[in-house]
Amino acid sequence: MSGDCDFGLMGLAVMGENLALNVESRGYKVAVYNRTTSKVDDLIEGRAKGKNFVGTHTVEEFVKSVKRPRKLMMLVKAGPAVDAIIDQLIPLCDPGDIIIDGGNTLYSDTERRTKLVEEAGLLYVGCGVSGGEEGALKGPSMMPGGSKEAWPHIKEMFQAVSAKVGPNNDIPCCEWVGPRGAGHYVKMVHNGIEYGDMQLICEAYQLLREVGGLNNEELYDVFAEWNEGELQSYLIEITRDIFSAKDDQGGDAFLVDKILDVAGAKGTGKWMSQLALDLGVPSTLVTTAVFARGLSAQKEARVRASKTLNGPSESMNPEMRAAAMKLVGDRADFVESVRHALYASKIVSYAQGFVQLQAASAEHDWGLDYGNAALLWRGGCIIRAQFLDRIKDAFEADSNLENLLLHPFFKKAIEDAQAAWRTVVASAAILGIPVPAFSTALNYYDGYRLERLPANLLQAQRDYFGAHTYQRVDKDGWFHSEWLDLRKQPK
Ligand code: 6PG
Numbered sequence: 001m002s003g004d005c006d007f008g009l010m011g012l013a014v015m016g017e018n019l020a021l022n023v024e025s026r027g028y029k030v031a032v033y034n035r036t037t038s039k040v041d042d043l044i045e046g047r048a049k050g051k052n053f054v055g056t057h058t059v060e061e062f063v064k065s066v067k068r069p070r071k072l073m074m075l076v077k078a079g080p081a082v083d084a085i086i087d088q089l090i091p092l093c094d095p096g097d098i099i100i101d102g103g104n105t106l107y108s109d110t111e112r113r114t115k116l117v118e119e120a121g122l123l124y125v126g127c128g129v130s131g132g133e134e135g136a137l138k139g140p141s142m143m144p145g146g147s148k149e150a151w152p153h154i155k156e157m158f159q160a161v162s163a164k165v166g167p168n169n170d171i172p173c174c175e176w177v178g179p180r181g182a183g184h185y186v187k188m189v190h191n192g193i194e195y196g197d198m199q200l201i202c203e204a205y206q207l208l209r210e211v212g213g214l215n216n217e218e219l220y221d222v223f224a225e226w227n228e229g230e231l232q233s234y235l236i237e238i239t240r241d242i243f244s245a246k247d248d249q250g251g252d253a254f255l256v257d258k259i260l261d262v263a264g265a266k267g268t269g270k271w272m273s274q275l276a277l278d279l280g281v282p283s284t285l286v287t288t289a290v291f292a293r294g295l296s297a298q299k300e301a302r303v304r305a306s307k308t309l310n311g312p313s314e315s316m317n318p319e320m321r322a323a324a325m326k327l328v329g330d331r332a333d334f335v336e337s338v339r340h341a342l343y344a345s346k347i348v349s350y351a352q353g354f355v356q357l358q359a360a361s362a363e364h365d366w367g368l369d370y371g372n373a374a375l376l377w378r379g380g381c382i383i384r385a386q387f388l389d390r391i392k393d394a395f396e397a398d399s400n401l402e403n404l405l406l407h408p409f410f411k412k413a414i415e416d417a418q419a420a421w422r423t424v425v426a427s428a429a430i431l432g433i434p435v436p437a438f439s440t441a442l443n444y445y446d447g448y449r450l451e452r453l454p455a456n457l458l459q460a461q462r463d464y465f466g467a468h469t470y471q472r473v474d475k476d477g478w479f480h481s482e483w484l485d486l487r488k489q490p491k
Contacts, residue, residue, distance in 0.1 A: 002094075003065035005031040005054055007157060008072040010062065010085060012039040016075035017047070018136035019102065019129070019161070024051050026160040031055075033062035059085075063092040071154055073100035075129070078109070086113060095121040098150045102129045104268050107181030107188060111364075114146045114180045123147035125154065126180075128187020130381035131163065139163035141381035142174035143190070143373075145183025145366075151176045163380025173379045178366035185360055186373050189353045192272030192286035194382045195265075196349035197235050199289035199437040204338050205239075207424065210433055212334045216254045219243045222335055230413075231343055233385030263293035272356070279359040282447075285349040288440040311432030324430035327423050340420035345441035347413060350391060351404035352444065371395035405448065414445065 006028040009020040016034075020043070024030045031054045034040050044055035056062040066072060070093060074085050082101055089099055099117055101110065101124075110126030117124035128143035129136065142162045144151070155176075162174035177183040208214045208222065223240035227233070245255045269290045276283035295302075312321065328334045354370055361368035374392035377383055394407040404410050425442050428435040447453060459470035464483040472479055 002068045002070070003031070003054065005029045005066045006071070007031070008033070008062055008066040008070065010034065010059075010072065010074040011076035012043055013075065014133050015102075015129070015136045017043055018133055019073075019075060019140070020053070021047060021051075022137050022139070022161050023157065024048070024053060026157070028052070028157060029054070031062055031065040033057075033059065059088050060092055063089065068094055068097065069123075069153055070094070070097040071100065071157070072098065073102050073127075075102045078103045078105040082109070082113070086117060090117070090120045090122065093122050096123065098123045098125060098147075098153060100125040100127055100144075100150075100154070101184075102127050104128075104187065104191070104266065105184050106271055107185040110146065110181035110184045118147055123150040123153075125150050126184040127158075128177075128183050128190065130187065130190055130377075130383075132382065135163065135380050139173075139380050141190075141376050141379060141384070143177050143183040143186045143376055144174070145177040145186070146180060148176070148179065163384075165375075165379035171375070171378075173376050173381070175372050175376060177372070177376075178361070178368050180364070180366075182361075182364070182366040182368060185364075185366075186357065186368070186376070188268050188272050188275075189357055189373075190377060190381060190383055191268035192283065192289075192356075193349060193353045194235075195269035195272075195289040195293075196285035196353075196437060197233070197346060197383055199285075199292050200342050200345050200349070200441075201235060201239050202292075203435045203438050204342050207338050207428060207433055207435065208335065211328060211427070211431060212331055212338075214331075214335075216243045216256065226339055226342075229339075230387065231339065231346070231385075233387070234382060235385075260299070261296055262299050263296045265290065265293050269293075275360070276356050279356065279363060281352075281356050281359045282444065283352045283356050284440045284444050285345070285352055285437055288436045292434075292436050312430060320430050324427040327427045337420035337424050340417035341424040341438050344414050344417035344421045344445070345438050346387070347404065347410050348441035348444050349437075350387075351410070354391070354395075354404055369395075370399065370401075403448070405445070418445075 007023050008031040009016055010033045012032060012034040020030050020032050029052045032040055032043060033056045037057045040055040040057065044053055054065045056065055063070065063072065072089060074082065076082060076085065082103065082105060086099060099122060105126055114124040114126065125144050125146040129140050131140035139162055142158055144158060158174045159172035162172045165171050165173060177186050205219065208219060214222065220240055220243040223236055223243065227236045227240055242256050243254070247253045247255045247258050269286055272283060273287040273290050276287065357368055357370060357373060371392050374388050374395060378388045378392065390409055391404060394401055394404060394409065401407060405414065421442055425435060425439045462468035463470050463480055467480050469478040469480045
């Protein structure tokens, strides 16, 4: 038996509730279910009142109320809850029904679940959804992957629900990504890039505040201006707004100054770093951003250390400090240099994200379309930015582009920014301001562009102590040397 709902949504936390309202607002009838059933009643009596919803109190009722082939989406905490729901749904569904996971799931779980659900005669979609509460309600970026046969059934609805971009606002930020866990992997890389962007913005903030001496009102103006140019993005826009918000607990202080400097993390950035290590690709921006959050979380240890460990105080090294301040220039120059450093580092961060996607796609045989991934991130999601148009164009012109840094547009952008970028990193080091993401980006750039790195010495060391062998620049093959015989003999 099946009902007349077009879509079913399980899990009515804020994202689920907003996505259900979004789907209904596009002309679909929506069944909803939540384990704590009072949430269903609250929605039906509240925000969904008078709308085309069916509230259900059991999983059976939920499944039965949706038309076949059923499109049943869950937006629940990633992990065992998803497996538990799949186990409940499988016996209640009919062949060809589609189970969709819209959470921030680890891609390997989606690989496993796609197989399991397909073996049960159903279809499975792991769909990355980005955009936070507002995106879910008004138009998120959606990254579906899994059983390809599911796509024709969900395409129209998902594209209607998703964010739109382009001159006529009609290009949906939702396209089929690839088989099995490909959609969730692309979402994870989105989140890792989000980590990098956020860390870079935070480093710019610290520099502007501590070296440039800018107050919150001035920071607001700087971010407002940056948001008009090549850095235009959602994260720059909300950062601008944050600098204008006053404390909601009373008083005249800015809220940002009242927030404890301890960063949280739910884990997608960490996954991307771990998987980069597994693939052997240097995604240093996200990894640095994850570690920077970790260091911030050691607040008590930092407070203790701050009372003991010295940095380059003015009295310690006046000449060097004066030289750094000279490098920094006047305030307007410095703001402009930080903008360049941020832009160049951001390019490196995206370049790394796409290199990781390429490596993962090759490893898992997903056949990812990188221009498509950039298109999905152009609107609705947290990293949405003008700059993604350029990335999309770059991969459309050359689908095998090895690294974004090699594309003429980004090559020139880095060349234009690099003097300022180097000045910012060097002065931050002299002045004792941590800029881990700015500097790791610069180090990646310099490492990537050098034909010869010191790994020859490293290979010699490995061969010396462990007979690990090495390759030569002048002959093919693997060699081992008797370093103890070759070395300068001790007297
Ligand atoms: C999005 C976000 C979202 C993520 C939060 C929090 O795309 O809408 O990426 O999926 O959960 O940004 O992530 P952290 O708690 O790890 O910072």
